[in-house]
Amino acid sequence: MSGFNKLVTSYQDAMAGLEDGMTVIAGGFGLCGIPENLINEIKNKGTKQLTMVSNNCGTTEHGLGVLLPGKQIKKMIASYVGENANFEAQMMSGELDVELTPQGTLAEKMRAAGAGIPAFYTATGVGTPVAEGKDTREFNGREYILEHAIKGDFAIVKAWKADTYGNLVYRKTARNFNPLAATAGKITVVEVEEIVAAGELNPDEIHTPGIYVDRLIQGSFSKMIEQRTTRSRPATASTPNTSTGA
Numbered sequence: 001m002s003g004f005n006k007l008v009t010s011y012q013d014a015m016a017g018l019e020d021g022m023t024v025i026a027g028g029f030g031l032c033g034i035p036e037n038l039i040n041e042i043k044n045k046g047t048k049q050l051t052m053v054s055n056n057c058g059t060t061e062h063g064l065g066v067l068l069p070g071k072q073i074k075k076m077i078a079s080y081v082g083e084n085a086n087f088e089a090q091m092m093s094g095e096l097d098v099e100l101t102p103q104g105t106l107a108e109k110m111r112a113a114g115a116g117i118p119a120f121y122t123a124t125g126v127g128t129p130v131a132e133g134k135d136t137r138e139f140n141g142r143e144y145i146l147e148h149a150i151k152g153d154f155a156i157v158k159a160w161k162a163d164t165y166g167n168l169v170y171r172k173t174a175r176n177f178n179p180l181a182a183t184a185g186k187i188t189v190v191e192v193e194e195i196v197a198a199g200e201l202n203p204d205e206i207h208t209p210g211i212y213v214d215r216l217i218q219g220s221f222s223k224m225i226e227q228r229t230t231r232s233r234p235a236t237a238s239t240p241n242t243s244t245g246a
Contacts, residue, residue: 114183
């Protein structure tokens with residue numbers, strides 16, 4: 001990687017420098033738009049005592065959930081437990097420190113970090129356990145609580161397409177938390193499905209400017225579905241028997 005070119009050729013290089021005890025911010029929502037190969041590289045490295053920041057912790061067998069059996073996560077900052085039995089069990093037993101954070105507040109914590117804003121006031125959580133121990137102020141007759149931005153040592157992100165400069169385009173709902181996470185890491189690592197030459201992306205279609213991206217790698221993805229729901233086929237009238245018989 002040199003100059004504006006953000007490309008790396010291996011996942012080992014992509015996650016080089018990740019150490020025990022660091023904070024990692026991960027994009028994704030459920031299993032949609034997750035940086036699955038970067039997560040698997042963290043698993044393979046065996047890095048431990050991590051604080052992970054993401055909307056949720058994947059499932060038992062996919063996403064951030066693959067880091068739980070090896071006790072690689074010390075603290076999880078997330079919005080909900082989701083479909084992960086290991087997450088629930090480790091939280092209830094006290095093995096895993098969990099900081100449940102309202103989803104919009106979590107998104108703003110990332111965005112604020114990327115914008116250089118150390119903290120902000122929000123009405124979300126006032127009068128609930130979320131507000132316990134936090135500074136409160138009244139604005140225009142309404143009470144607000146102080147929330148702090150979250151800056152990660154690493155941010156891991158999944159995008160659809162990028163150019164070699166690291167300019168990113170996300171696809172549909174897979175965008176979710178990824179643009180926010182991309183701005184909130186001291187080192188931001190992105191994996192994508194397609195990489196094009198610099199200048200090939202329409203500037204009006206770029207969601208994350210390459211200035212936020214430190215490392216870029218092209219990967220292949222299984223794109224798991226957390227829960228598949230389908231409609232039943234509508235009943236059809238029986239076809240009349242037109243046979244005249246023997």
